[in-house]
Amino acid sequence: MQTLHVDLKERSYPIAIGSKIDCATLIKQSLPKVHELMVVSNETIAPLYFEALKENLESAGFKVSLCALKDGEQYKTVESYMQVMTSLLEHGFSRDGALIALGGGVVGDITGFAASTYQRGISFVQIPTTLLAMVDSSVGGKTAINHALGKNMIGTFYQPKCVIADLESLKTLPTREVSAGLAEVIKYGIIYDHEFFNYLYERKESLLNADVETLSYIVKRCCEIKAEVVAQDEKEHGLRAILNLGHTFGHAIEAYLGFGTYLHGEAVAVGMNIACIYAHAQGKLTDLQLVCIQELLKACNLPIDSPKGMSAQDYLSRMHHDKKVREGKIVYVIPTKLGRCETLKLSDEEMSLFLSSKICKS
Ligand SMILES: NC(=O)c1ccc[n+]([C@@H]2O[C@H](COP(=O)([O-])OP(=O)(O)OC[C@H]3O[C@@H](n4cnc5c(N)ncnc54)[C@H](O)[C@@H]3O)[C@@H](O)[C@H]2O)c1
Known part of the structure; x- marks a missing residue:
């Protein structure tokens, strides 16, 4: 223990x-x-x-x-x-x-x-x-x-x-629930620890059936990161918000599809991919890093694509109901490089343009 x-x-x-x-x-x-x-x-x-x-x-x-x-x-x-x-x-x-x-x-x-x-x-x-x-x-x-x-x-x-x-x-947890948990595990690698991301990527084919030793390391590393972040910002006045990577888009997807269609972790996986595509478009993630993130999510049986038919307006209207709205602007968590991220207040015009051109499929 x-x-x-x-x-x-x-x-x-x-x-x-x-x-x-x-x-x-x-x-x-x-x-x-x-x-x-x-x-x-x-x-x-x-x-x-x-x-x-x-x-x-x-x-x-x-x-x-x-x-x-x-x-x-x-x-x-x-x-x-x-x-x-x-x-x-x-x-x-x-x-x-x-x-x-x-x-x-x-x-x-x-x-x-x-x-x-x-x-x-x-x-x-x-x-x-x-x-x-x-x-x-x-x-x-x-x-x-x-x-x-x-x-x-x-x-x-x-x-x-x-x-x-x-x-x-x-051992009794359904595989789909294991996948949903892995979405949050991958999140820690993207927001806080490049090496931990690499550790996960190297084992991507076996994460769904990980042995106790691997699971023990994964749970420990994630709890260490969460404990470090919470110790610095218990009530989410700043840093703690980075733990929400993918959640703002994810909550909008859950609401659009009807709660229960996607598990929370599945919606977060799509949301993280969207945030990473945004970071890539800003030159913050390399082509290879974006591909690795997407491969890792897919290897864990997680969805990465925006739901068919969900428009930029569908995202924005739902994201405005989220807790992460400040002075009328939505706050997004966006990687600045693999293993680091920041919170950004973006205008609806900018986000709409990005979602319409890079994310939403008819
Ligand atoms: N407080 C926080 O900081 C925080 C952070 C992330 C998520 N959440 C919340 O957590 C919830 C999602 O949690 P979850 O993914 O654990 O879902 P969950 O609690 O609904 O559990 C998922 C399913 O697995 C079953 N289950 C649980 N353990 C099992 C086991 N060992 N064997 C077999 N079946 C088992 C449950 O009965 C349920 O059907 C959401 O409500 C979300 O808002 C809270």
Whole structure:
């Protein structure tokens, strides 16, 4: 097992990465005064992993209950959040209890939001079970639920007390979900670490079936990068925005196609390709670098082309509803070279011209 640290002064916490991790011991270390835990999971993950976790926690003296939500992004709602609240109240949870998020990003985001608001805040732990959640959503303290008018529009910044990424759980993860997670993995190479990009590129044919050693290195490197970025800018006043590479275009694509058509990571893959084509057109990425990025995404079974029929106006109208709009202008994350990027406020005229000429297909 390897342990990293997210350095946020009194809100610092460890990230444990390994196989068959003894969660009870780590949770006891992080939450020495807690005796009662509620595991929040969903109807797919709980049957796979809850019993073993419960046994492990109970053997260490914890009282453990389960709140199983419905599975899917469409249930990342105020109703699921209220289900957690009701469950906590019915079990008579006081501020001494803690929540455990056992699942992917959806479960993690809802649980974090519930933890941050129940009785003005109780502790919580992230046990991510998807690759995406291990490398991205479980670290950094963004919590959220969706509103009918926008994704992740209701939420808080609230850090977990520890993150436990047990790679064993990836064995039951559907391949398409592994691909979606790899999109976020590739993102870290493009925005922060050229060498890590090369590491991924050299293994591109085997990433979908990566062995535990490779996965362990990948999760560790991504968490290191996320921890470094979050430690410098916890609440996204600046640097942290680079983690959104491909997300602004990606959210527009998800909304255009209808949420659920593409997985989040798939839409982000197309979005990253668009941002990289823009960077290439500005002379920031070489021909070879752009081709390598596209080859890597494709090797991970990720889409890279803009949806057929989606026009520049379709992008712009949806991107204006995103959280990344400042003074009426959309803020884009664009590579400045492989391994670095910047945020750019671009006019709609400029973006429209670029999208119409280089991206949109009729
Ligand atoms: N908070 C953040 O910083 C942050 C960052 C990125 C994404 N997110 C959010 O994360 C969510 C996406 O997360 P996700 O990709 O993990 O999706 P998800 O939570 O919907 O999980 C994907 C699917 O895999 C299933 N699953 C999870 N683990 C499994 C396992 N081990 N075996 C078998 N099936 C398993 C789930 O039940 C679900 O059906 C989005 O809501 C997104 O907004 C948040």
